[in-house]
Amino acid sequence: MSVIARIAVQVFKESVRDKVLYNLVLFAVLLIAASYLIGQLTAGQDVKIIKDLGLAATQIFGLFIAVFIGIGLVSKEVERRSIYGLLAKPVRRHELILGKYAGLVLTLAVNVSVMAVALYAVLGYMSWVETEEFRQSWDASATDPAMLTAILLIFVQLMLVTAIALFFSTFSSPILSAVLTFGLFVVGHFNADLRNFEGVVDSPVAASLARALYYALPNLAPFDVKAQVVHGHAVPFGYVAATSAYAAAYICALLLAAMLIFSRRDFK
Amino acid sequence: MARYAIRLTELTKDYPTGFWRPRPVRALDQVSLDVEPGEVLGYLGPNGSGKTTTLKLLMQLIYPTSGRAEILGRPAGDIEAKRRLGYLPELPYFYDNLTAEELLVYFGGLFGLAPAVARTRASTLLDRVGIGAERRRRLRRYSKGMLQRVGIAQALVNDPEVVFLDEPMSGLDPVGRRDTRELIQSLRGEGRTVFFSSHILSDAEALCTRVAIMVKGRLVSTGRLADLAFEVQGWELVVSGGERGDLAGLGLDAVTTTVSDGRHVIELPFDRPPDQVLPELSRLRFQVVSLTPRHESLEDYFMRLVASRQEPAA
Numbered sequence: 001m002s003v004i005a006r007i008a009v010q011v012f013k014e015s016v017r018d019k020v021l022y023n024l025v026l027f028a029v030l031l032i033a034a035s036y037l038i039g040q041l042t043a044g045q046d047v048k049i050i051k052d053l054g055l056a057a058t059q060i061f062g063l064f065i066a067v068f069i070g071i072g073l074v075s076k077e078v079e080r081r082s083i084y085g086l087l088a089k090p091v092r093r094h095e096l097i098l099g100k101y102a103g104l105v106l107t108l109a110v111n112v113s114v115m116a117v118a119l120y121a122v123l124g125y126m127s128w129v130e131t132e133e134f135r136q137s138w139d140a141s142a143t144d145p146a147m148l149t150a151i152l153l154i155f156v157q158l159m160l161v162t163a164i165a166l167f168f169s170t171f172s173s174p175i176l177s178a179v180l181t182f183g184l185f186v187v188g189h190f191n192a193d194l195r196n197f198e199g200v201v202d203s204p205v206a207a208s209l210a211r212a213l214y215y216a217l218p219n220l221a222p223f224d225v226k227a228q229v230v231h232g233h234a235v236p237f238g239y240v241a242a243t244s245a246y247a248a249a250y251i252c253a254l255l256l257a258a259m260l261i262f263s264r265r266d267f268k
Numbered sequence: 269m270a271r272y273a274i275r276l277t278e279l280t281k282d283y284p285t286g287f288w289r290p291r292p293v294r295a296l297d298q299v300s301l302d303v304e305p306g307e308v309l310g311y312l313g314p315n316g317s318g319k320t321t322t323l324k325l326l327m328q329l330i331y332p333t334s335g336r337a338e339i340l341g342r343p344a345g346d347i348e349a350k351r352r353l354g355y356l357p358e359l360p361y362f363y364d365n366l367t368a369e370e371l372l373v374y375f376g377g378l379f380g381l382a383p384a385v386a387r388t389r390a391s392t393l394l395d396r397v398g399i400g401a402e403r404r405r406r407l408r409r410y411s412k413g414m415l416q417r418v419g420i421a422q423a424l425v426n427d428p429e430v431v432f433l434d435e436p437m438s439g440l441d442p443v444g445r446r447d448t449r450e451l452i453q454s455l456r457g458e459g460r461t462v463f464f465s466s467h468i469l470s471d472a473e474a475l476c477t478r479v480a481i482m483v484k485g486r487l488v489s490t491g492r493l494a495d496l497a498f499e500v501q502g503w504e505l506v507v508s509g510g511e512r513g514d515l516a517g518l519g520l521d522a523v524t525t526t527v528s529d530g531r532h533v534i535e536l537p538f539d540r541p542p543d544q545v546l547p548e549l550s551r552l553r554f555q556v557v558s559l560t561p562r563h564e565s566l567e568d569y570f571m572r573l574v575a576s577r578q579e580p581a582a
Contacts, residue, residue: 003378006374006377006378007378010363010374013365013366014363014365014366017365017366017406018365080361081357081359081360081361082361082362082363083329084324084327084329084355084357084360085355085357085360085362085375085419085422086378087327087328087329088327088329088350088353088354088355088357088432089350089375089378089379089426090347090350090351090378090379090380091350091378092347264331266283266329266330266331267324267329267330268283268324268330
């Protein structure tokens, strides 16, 4: 096993021991309770709401894991000085960054997969207890495989958020990293507005600045296809591929920058 | 094979201080030092003298402002050199959620050890540093002293040729210090090079083949303990025969201890050299059993050096 893989497994092990995966229990309880309550209140819309809620919860729970573990991956090691022992081993600094990143992505993959299974199980149960006539009124079947597309894009988005958190944690404190990462997450969802900015301002400087920010900041809105999937609209493969490629490029850039900063850093 | 296990050449490190107008503060100033294979070198100095900075430069946890640090003929930070060294950081801290056994297996894996080999080695090393059944407890429950022992074990997981120990005695109780002393002695017996920093001078006195003394980022003295210029602070004179009461007449009663078999041990101060006292003692029918000069301790030597480097008070 390579050094990167060993560090990744270690990060995963630590997350499990840190009871990070307990959030899955909370997720399952939330989903089951919501499906029961919503089933009592709505007629015919409950599957749609559960799909929406389930996908949103997958994203939010994943976001918290990506940010709160992501920011601690490097900064906690530095703060607690455990990095001294680790870097004295035959580990190159960039291997440490890649291993940490891969470990958290592995944690997220397990987390998102279990959430997806739980969501499908609840929806499958709801479909099973409904009459055929009721099922006909739904835009898409309860266990529509297209939901996997939305889940995949949520996962890719979480990979990107993890890279952002890791990048910040290579040079700033955990609190500042968390603030900056959440900030970028929020800004990333409204990034498209920056493109429209030039149409509403006269100043060419402001317009250029907005355009530069539009290209520099991560654009996270395209990863959100929940609404389409919930309403049974198809998400083309080309769209998924292009969005994933954008994420891959952004992640590579962030990891490269993180490795560069980290490789030059003094651990005082 | 490299001529030197460790070689520092004019190693210098400046830290910038201040936010708006950072100014460099010199933590290490042109330190040059060679350590031969098999040597146990005590790297001594008070807090802030640059000991930990030197070790961090050797581990490439920080980068030098100028100069060079080499381990086994390779530059600090080189992966091949890292494979052959062990390092105990000052006040070590590891992963809370791992057990001592898991930590050693994990670190062993980073050296490319197969899991079975790493487990066997972990078990042997934890026995060696005196971690018993608690090796299966998570490290978050370990005391400072136990973490220090685990820290020493992890520094040996790769069977290193060169071992760096940053303040290995700190946080240890007397039993822990004795065990660590014995362990360092056994590392020396196995032919490993040991570079350890300390401000506990009695430990260095007992362990080192050579010491290097740091004051304010500078290497001020290096040499075998026997060769360092220790000042004579007095003499220990053992006499027999005569009457204890006669010693009082010579003004020596306060510095005399009478031991069994009628011998008296007289601690002569520096201002009462033996040639002044011996004729008197002879006249009073005392016989000299032994006369040994009393050198200043390493601690006194060290304090004298520190004092000579202090700026005069304004």
